[in-house]
Amino acid sequence: MSAVLELAPLRAADGAAVEALLDAAFGPDRRGRTAYRLREGAEPVAALSFAAFDEAGALAGSLQCWPILLAADGGNCHSLVLLGPVAVAPMRQGEGIGRGLMCAALAAADDVGVPALALVGDAPYYGRFGFDASRTAGWRLPGPWEPSRLLARFAPGAALPARGLLVPALPRAADWA
Numbered sequence: 001m002s003a004v005l006e007l008a009p010l011r012a013a014d015g016a017a018v019e020a021l022l023d024a025a026f027g028p029d030r031r032g033r034t035a036y037r038l039r040e041g042a043e044p045v046a047a048l049s050f051a052a053f054d055e056a057g058a059l060a061g062s063l064q065c066w067p068i069l070l071a072a073d074g075g076n077c078h079s080l081v082l083l084g085p086v087a088v089a090p091m092r093q094g095e096g097i098g099r100g101l102m103c104a105a106l107a108a109a110d111d112v113g114v115p116a117l118a119l120v121g122d123a124p125y126y127g128r129f130g131f132d133a134s135r136t137a138g139w140r141l142p143g144p145w146e147p148s149r150l151l152a153r154f155a156p157g158a159a160l161p162a163r164g165l166l167v168p169a170l171p172r173a174a175d176w177a
Helices: 015-026 028-032 034-039 097-112 123-129
Strands: 004-009 050-054 059-072 077-088 116-120 150-154 164-168
Touching: 004 097, 015 028, 015 059, 015 077, 034 059, 034 077, 034 116, 034 164, 050 097, 059 097, 077 097, 077 164, 097 123, 123 150
Parallel strands: 077 116
Antiparallel strands: 004 050, 050 059, 059 077, 059 164, 116 150
């Protein structure tokens, strides 16, 4: 990452600064998006959520991960993690900050044995990190979404049901703490 001196756990960042960064990156209407329904009432998974600080100590980016469940059509629930939002200050985009945050989160997820990470995002960007829609076609979200944007990255050997509804996993943030 050019120009970023420090990646730190998200808890090192001021909560109001993170919210302001998210508003700047995604707009103040971001809370109306379907992915927010999966985050309601939850705390980010501390071990998988990061902040990027620039050389002046200002927040330049953040990445949050959230505990969720896949409620399989057959009745069982399976734990996984919702990755996102990944936010970079608009004037710092294109500097590799998002890539650095993604690499840190994915390495941490691999270290603690997260079976799968899901996200709603652009396949061309997230595909370079191993995310795709090849195993999510039968998954549903609690609200409108574009099926081609529901992406997942599976740990080697991880198996999750092909059909089910993604739902919040409260209060399970400690699963991968």
